[in-house]
Amino acid sequence: MICISLLVNKVLIRYYLPMKKLINQQLLERLASLLRSESRGMLLEHGLQPVQFEALQYIANCNRYSDTPMAVTEFLRQTKGTVSQTLKVLEKKGLIEKLTDAKDKRVTHLKITEDGRALTQQMLPSPILETASDLMSNDEVAMINSSLHTLLYQLQNANNFKPFGQCASCVHNIKQASGEYFCGLTQEVLTPIDIELICREHQYSQVIKP
Template sequence: MRVATEVVELLVKSAGTWLFEGHQFGLSDREWMALRFLARANRFSRTPSALAIFLGTTRSGTSEIAAQLRKKELVIPEPSAEDRRSITLCVTPQGRKFLDRDPINALRDRIAALTIDDRSQLRHSLRRVLVQSDVAQREHNTDICSGCIFLVEDGARSERQFKCRRFRKAIASKETALLCTYFEEPGSRDLAAKTA
């Protein structure tokens, strides 16, 4: 139990990297979180509602965050190709450049300096723990599309193509490496039933 407690304490300590009072380079921690997410999210998740789910805020709270990012020209709204009633929040080239100053970069670089085995093990362990916590709390679990239960290979084409069974849309191979707010972990429904 002692090791588990120490791990939790270390995680809490590392949270100081991305949770802070005030601003860093002109953005609050939530604004950084939103910009970081939008730069890595797939086309279904770059909407105000998906961003609200990811941030765990209300729609009005998310609108304020998006308005700040738009004011600084880090994000621009574009009509959604998926849903005409919605907009897509697109990170501008200026926004992508701005991410070089992201406060989490120092922590990322220290993790990048670990051996590949250590990095993979850390990712695997953290993901397992977080998935179980998310499922138990019935929260959305944003993660990378390639591991989602809804993703299937679309054998109808010659090059490697995929399909999302949730949205019934084609997914290009490079899109499978992006984040999705609607991700579901294989086995999560069984786990959810067990923890109900």
């Protein structure tokens, strides 16, 4: 009986689990393909490519420490040249603007414009994803959200990728007795809006278990 159990476990480890991982990848790629296809169609009228909109989304949601061209390059995992061209397109279309840092003139900050913000609000959330979510229960949506969050964390952690997470889940974010939030890394007070923004210095406050 023990031998049969061991044999079953070996079969599961060798064949079943790798197959499940492959199916998971295929499902994620199919979902991504459908979302990209929808996004590409919606962006045509604005003369934008999906990667350019990804950069715009990032700029719309990052904090003041993470709104530089280098941070965009790290987030998208693209070459500097590609990101430079992307930012030029966004700036030319009036969707972002470049501002020189008040203290260090060598640093350039990227800010989304009102037109850029309006475009992201028009595009997001994805209509096809929103329609699908409306057909699911709140528990199902929450379960998918949790699973995707866990998968993203494990993928980033296993491959030493920057998390680019929100302050709300960062080890440096300290909630004080007064109710205010404080960044232990920058030694600055954080507003409720700050803690919802993406930060390039993010480190998870606790391990997310699968």
